[in-house]
Amino acid sequence: MPGEQKNSFLLLYGSQTGQAKAIAEEIAEKAETQHNLKANVYCLSQTEKKFNIEKEKCVVIVTSTTGDGEPPDTAAKFFRRLNKKTLQEDYLSNINYTLLGLGDSNYTNFCKCGKAVDKRLEELGAKRFYPSGFADDAVGLEVVVEPWMDGLFPVLQRFLGLTPHDSESSLANMDNKCLNGHVKSNSTSDDLKNTDSVITNDSINISDAVNTNEINSSQLKQEISKNGLAFPSAATAVTMATVISAKQLTREDAVKRTLCLCLDIKNSDIKYLPGDAVSVVCTNSEDEVNNLFKRLDISHVADQVCKFDILPDTKKRNPSVPSHIPHKFTLKHVFKTCVDIRDAPKKALIRSLVEFTTNQSEKRRLQELCSKQGADHYSKFIRESRISLLDLLLTFPSCNPPVERILEHLPRLQPRPYSVCRSELEGFEESGILSKYCVSFSRDEQQDDLPRYVQDNLLLHSSEVMTLLESDAMVYVCGDAKNMAKDVNEAFLQIIQKEREYTEEEAKRYVMKMRLYKKYMEDVWT
Numbered sequence: 001m002p003g004e005q006k007n008s009f010l011l012l013y014g015s016q017t018g019q020a021k022a023i024a025e026e027i028a029e030k031a032e033t034q035h036n037l038k039a040n041v042y043c044l045s046q047t048e049k050k051f052n053i054e055k056e057k058c059v060v061i062v063t064s065t066t067g068d069g070e071p072p073d074t075a076a077k078f079f080r081r082l083n084k085k086t087l088q089e090d091y092l093s094n095i096n097y098t099l100l101g102l103g104d105s106n107y108t109n110f111c112k113c114g115k116a117v118d119k120r121l122e123e124l125g126a127k128r129f130y131p132s133g134f135a136d137d138a139v140g141l142e143v144v145v146e147p148w149m150d151g152l153f154p155v156l157q158r159f160l161g162l163t164p165h166d167s168e169s170s171l172a173n174m175d176n177k178c179l180n181g182h183v184k185s186n187s188t189s190d191d192l193k194n195t196d197s198v199i200t201n202d203s204i205n206i207s208d209a210v211n212t213n214e215i216n217s218s219q220l221k222q223e224i225s226k227n228g229l230a231f232p233s234a235a236t237a238v239t240m241a242t243v244i245s246a247k248q249l250t251r252e253d254a255v256k257r258t259l260c261l262c263l264d265i266k267n268s269d270i271k272y273l274p275g276d277a278v279s280v281v282c283t284n285s286e287d288e289v290n291n292l293f294k295r296l297d298i299s300h301v302a303d304q305v306c307k308f309d310i311l312p313d314t315k316k317r318n319p320s321v322p323s324h325i326p327h328k329f330t331l332k333h334v335f336k337t338c339v340d341i342r343d344a345p346k347k348a349l350i351r352s353l354v355e356f357t358t359n360q361s362e363k364r365r366l367q368e369l370c371s372k373q374g375a376d377h378y379s380k381f382i383r384e385s386r387i388s389l390l391d392l393l394l395t396f397p398s399c400n401p402p403v404e405r406i407l408e409h410l411p412r413l414q415p416r417p418y419s420v421c422r423s424e425l426e427g428f429e430e431s432g433i434l435s436k437y438c439v440s441f442s443r444d445e446q447q448d449d450l451p452r453y454v455q456d457n458l459l460l461h462s463s464e465v466m467t468l469l470e471s472d473a474m475v476y477v478c479g480d481a482k483n484m485a486k487d488v489n490e491a492f493l494q495i496i497q498k499e500r501e502y503t504e505e506e507a508k509r510y511v512m513k514m515r516l517y518k519k520y521m522e523d524v525w526t
């Protein structure tokens with residue numbers, strides 16, 4: 001049984017794009033380096049191979065939600081097993097657990113997976129030894145994650161019989177059964193003093209450039225797919241594709257520029273259908289990378305080949321090189337293609353900058369930004385202002401961190417997902433396959449009498465739409481759930497009321513029936 005040591009506990013994570021995994025790793029690291037606890041960490045996909053939850057005494061679960069309220073792919077098997085109808089009510093009565101759910105309140109089913117697992121564990125008799133937390137990516141996961149994690153350790157210690165004190169006050173701060181969304185923490189001024197101690201030692205160091213040859217580009221391509229960008233959610237290997245044409249779809253004065261890019265994938269194995277998603281890795285801007293290098297004073301080594309080494313005397317348990325950093329690299333390559341330099345700097349990064357800042361007032365300001373009391377300042381100054389790493393360093397001129405410290409903290413450059421659709425409609429209209437084809441460019445400036453949104457277009461063609469509906473038409477609605485899908489649904493209700501002289505109730509029943517017979521289908525997201 002894995003939990004044999006007195007101070008050990010099982011730590012499980014279910015992650016689609018890496019955040020839950022990173023948080024679980026942080027919990028494990030803090031548990032070991034700061035709290036004399038030992039975490040046995042496994043991905044939920046390892047169920048029955050590496051762990052059997054029913055045999056555990058103390059379990060901590062961190063899981064995100066993906067898709068439309070679904071568990072991450074890696075958690076699907078665990079989820080299925082847990083939901084078996086045949087399990088007895090007391091199946092998990094021996095285990096004690098707590099759970100941290102990650103989600104995004106822009107989605108309809110906020111933290112659905114975490115909440116469902118939490119509920120099911122309770123149904124099966126498991127006891128929650130510490131309140132479960134539900135963190136919201138829309139406002140910043142750290143708003144819930146940080147106080148939840150801080151409170152967890154003393155409770156765990158007490159639960160495992162290591163320190164019989166402290167946990168009461170920690171539990172008192174968590175007075176709800178679950179933490180949900182925004183949390184105001186009840187911290188003391190000690191938090192500020194303690195900010196430095198979180199970073200105990202450099203764990204990673206860039207060794208001196210091993211040689212000064214530039215890595216040739218095919219080697220770099222290999223590194224991208226082999227080491228640099230091992231995307232956890234990618235269904236296929238990463239493919240290099242050339243952009244063969246680019247057409248701007250929006251007008252020059254549009255609020256947001258939309259481009260139609262054609263990628264040449266003739267020589268790749270990619271097969272796709274409309275509805276699949278293609279994720280594009282867009283590199284960081286050369287100018288921004290150069291400016292960052294100038295600010296970090298590393299322009300002169302930008303093209304030298306480097307390698308990450310773990311410091312032999314690191315105090316971190318199981319230190320590892322971030323998986324998105326290639327074994328050998330040039331700084332230029334890593335900063336352009338592997339790390340996200342635009343994302344708002346995380347508190348852990350800001351905390352690590354403090355020790356490299358010489359001006360005392362700048363130092364205090366940085367400490368404040370990453371302290372619990374400074375949560376509002378952090379949200380306002382960093383997140384809402386969409387400050388980048390370069391902006392931050394320019395604002396704090398006396399801060400001169402070594403580049404390895406920055407690299408240790410920068411998140412992976414995430415691919416941007418796009419839905420695959422076909423752009424053949426114009427051709428279909430020309431060849432007569434389509435008899436009518438209407439477009440609405442809502443972001444372009446419109447003359448007042450032209451339909452701006454798709455619902456305006458539907459209402460404009462109200463009687464034709466009704467005729468189509470009556471002749472067994474299928475309706476597919478795809479796109480923004482919050483406004484567009486709602487408004488399109490409303491437009492259909494209006495059309496049916498107007499054209500058929502139906503009451504609102506009758507129109508609703510009409511659309512309901514269409515949905516029931518799969519004649520009105522939605523593929524929508526927020």
Ligand SMILES: Cc1cc2nc3c(=O)[nH]c(=O)nc-3n(C[C@H](O)[C@H](O)[C@H](O)COP(=O)(O)O)c2cc1C
Pocket residue numbers: 014015016017018019020021063064065066067068069070072102103104105107108109110111112137141
């Ligand atoms: C494609 C996609 C679908 C998502 N669906 C949901 C959802 O239905 N409900 C929710 O609360 N969060 C949803 N999220 C937000 C993630 O749960 C959240 O960003 C989380 O921090 C990701 O953690 P992970 O990297 O460990 O997977 C979704 C995110 C993505 C990218």
